[in-house]
Amino acid sequence: MKKHVVQLLDTYHKRARQIAVLRYELSAPVKITEEEMIDTLQFAHQEGTGHTEGHISNKTPYIALNYREKAGLLNAEVLSEISLELMELEKEQQRLEYYISLLEPRQEQVLRRTCFEKAAQEAVAEELGVTVRRVQDIKAQAISELAEMYGLITGRK
Known part of the structure; x- marks a missing residue:
């Protein structure tokens, strides 16, 4: 569990x-417009099939109508996948931040400064008025306590 916390x-x-x-993609998703796909379908033909240039198959309108429906479903599916992934990531991030807030203030400060703010342990030690070894001990204890918290929800330690 400690490895998971680290x-x-x-x-x-x-x-x-x-x-x-993901938040940006959810607010401004990239979509293929119906017009782009219909244009592609209208002028697409395989080489050497004997079709004359500019010929549009009588199947094209049916394909275009089906595409509109499928495009809407696909775009909705993409948004749903983005939303699901975003929710999972946010939940994990919020859980970690909440558990850290439950630690003793000094442990919380050490983790926030060394892990989130990427401050050097020497700088944190100086701020707290302790040795670098003491900062390492505080961090290790904080990680152990976080592992216990995560162990409560997963049933393992």
């Missing part, structure tokens, strides 16, 4: 970036 702390910024990207 991995969560190490990937905090990566998750934050993923959350920002």
